Amino acid sequence: MATAEARAKELENHHNDCLVQLSNPNIATMKEDVLYHFSLSTSTHNFPAMFGDVKFVCVGGSPSRMNSFINYVAVELGLGRPGDEYPNICAGTDRYAMYKVGPVLSVSHGMGIPSIAIMLHELIKLLYHARCSNVTIIRIGTSGGIGLEPGSVVITRQAVDACFKAEFEQLVLGKRVVRSTDLDEQLVQELLQCSVDLSEFTTVVGNTMCTLDFYEGQGRLDGALCSYTEKDKQAYLRAAHAAGIRNIEMESSVFAAMCSMCGLRAAVVCVTLLDRLQGDQISSPHEVLVEYQQRPQRLVGYFIKKSLRQP
Amino acid sequence: MATAEARAKELENHHNDCLVQLSNPNIATMKEDVLYHFSLSTSTHNFPAMFGDVKFVCVGGSPSRMNSFINYVAVELGLGRPGDEYPNICAGTDRYAMYKVGPVLSVSHGMGIPSIAIMLHELIKLLYHARCSNVTIIRIGTSGGIGLEPGSVVITRQAVDACFKAEFEQLVLGKRVVRSTDLDEQLVQELLQCSVDLSEFTTVVGNTMCTLDFYEGQGRLDGALCSYTEKDKQAYLRAAHAAGIRNIEMESSVFAAMCSMCGLRAAVVCVTLLDRLQGDQISSPHEVLVEYQQRPQRLVGYFIKKSLRQP
DSSP: OHHHHHHHHHHHHHTTTSBOOOBOTTGGGOSOOEEGGGTEETTTSOHHHHHTTOOEEEEESOHHHHHHHHHHHHHHTTSOOTTOOOOOTTTTOSSOOEEEETTEEEEEOOSSHHHHHHHHHHHHHHHHHTTOBSOEEEEEEEEEESSSOTTOEEEEEEEEOTTSOSEEEEEETTEEEEEEOOOOHHHHHHHHHHHHHHOSSOEEEEEEEEOSOSSGGGTOSSSSBOOSOHHHHHHHHHHHHHTTEEEEESSHHHHHHHHHHTTOEEEEEEEEEEETTTOSOOOSOHHHHHHHHHHHHHHHHHHHHHHHHOO | OHHHHHHHHHHHHHTTTSBOOOBOTTGGGOSOOEEGGGTEETTTSOHHHHHTTOOEEEEESOHHHHHHHHHHHHHHTTSOOTTOOOOOTTTTOSSOOEEEETTEEEEEOOSSHHHHHHHHHHHHHHHHHTTOBSOEEEEEEEEEESSSOTTOEEEEEEEEOTTSOSEEEEEETTEEEEEEOOOOHHHHHHHHHHHHHHOSSOEEEEEEEEOSOSSGGGTOSSSSBOOSOHHHHHHHHHHHHHTTEEEEESSHHHHHHHHHHTTOEEEEEEEEEEETTTOSOOOSOHHHHHHHHHHHHHHHHHHHHHHHHOO
16 A cells, blocks of 8 residues: 555656646636536535545446446555445536545546546546646446457557547537547557556457447447448448457547547557447347456556556 | 326327337347347347336436436326335446336436437337337436526427537448438427426427537537637527527437437427526536426426326
């Protein structure tokens, strides 16, 4: 325990240059900032005291998975015991759940680009108000694989859109704005090295396609709507594979774009629940899926432990 | 109790012509259909027995709000008592929550187009497998108003995009598909009449803008990112108002498009939590916001009660 905390302190003292930045001059002039979807406010909560020591933020879709993660990482870092309970910092709302242990914050983000974007706006403001520095943020999620054994873990090289472009497009005041979806290359290599150290499951580096829909948007044949054939689907997925895409999910592009604009070192680590070349339905037994979902947690938990140990 | 149930039976017998339709020929040929995000499957659950009598589906972002709604509507219809508990039918997952009482199903959908789209694909398949007929579906949500007193309720005439067009655009196999966002005009008038009957709060009919982002996508000045001025924002919101837009939320366009394609009579009823011409932050006291959020529930609860009473 003492070691991890001391190391976190050290990081804090050495990297004050890498403060979390906002790309909005208005926030500094506001008397109060209500983070509505977290049910937190700068006038009722002391952000520097609550969050000032945060160095690692892990985010994922499901609130219960993010609760499991904080338990897991607490034990890994020697900051807690199995079965310890951690209060939900966002207990005043059911939009998101947030847990903290030592330098690690674990936050749920729901499903899809809009849902994670709301969370990231408020999370990045939270880290700014708390004067956090040198923060690494990692999305630990689930995805559909392309040409990979189910249970494989993909570390994202580039987040790409449904046309395979490394771009995130958004409408701002009704006008199209395009942002790059760059992720930290060094962090990809560090995470890959961790998977080699662990050698518990297959891990690959590849591009990740981020879509706005789970059914038609990912070429599934089993939604309420479908107007194409198995052949069309296979052609699309094989073209994606040829473009270096190894998995498909629904949050990575806006995550990469926003983190990059605010100076956060960011990575995406997702397990694949099925191989989309073989089918569309997620029908593996519950226990198998639960074990798959623990893999990104184990990889990222190990990465955090290793980062806190090394100078 | 007897009256409401008898009326539901009557509706069932009279309207077998209005079965819920899928726009996908593949589903009829599948041996099993796993509704993954509901943790339900046709091979483990008897859908006709569980859901065959559903006539009204109400959906909203927050799981706890949809739980409150089922309690409220159960009491209104004489099918339950205050404080009764209703099991979460989707207890096997934390992606969505689902509750049922008599002919009413209440389902949460999270935030944003992708999140509600996943839910709607699986919900529409659920209603199809259950052989439901003559179903009305209503989104009861929260929104930001434009030029309305906070707490006003907006019944959506048309769902429009961030360019004020009544269209929902989607990428299918990487290609742009545009769908109309028509809603049922008669249902709008019936709901408006209910608000007149109730006369508890201001209710208007207007267009609803549906965006992919809560901060930049809605012209807010208080996100982590913002590259425009108060003047730009005001010009955008005033142009929206001139185009008949009275509120902004994040789900109505895909909701309208999908329900219309599958033959579901659909409406959107949202309360406005603030007037966006006056500000961006949602900073009203918690109790005030809770009361606002009950207004769409009261209106729709009354509508259901009235529908079940009338022949």
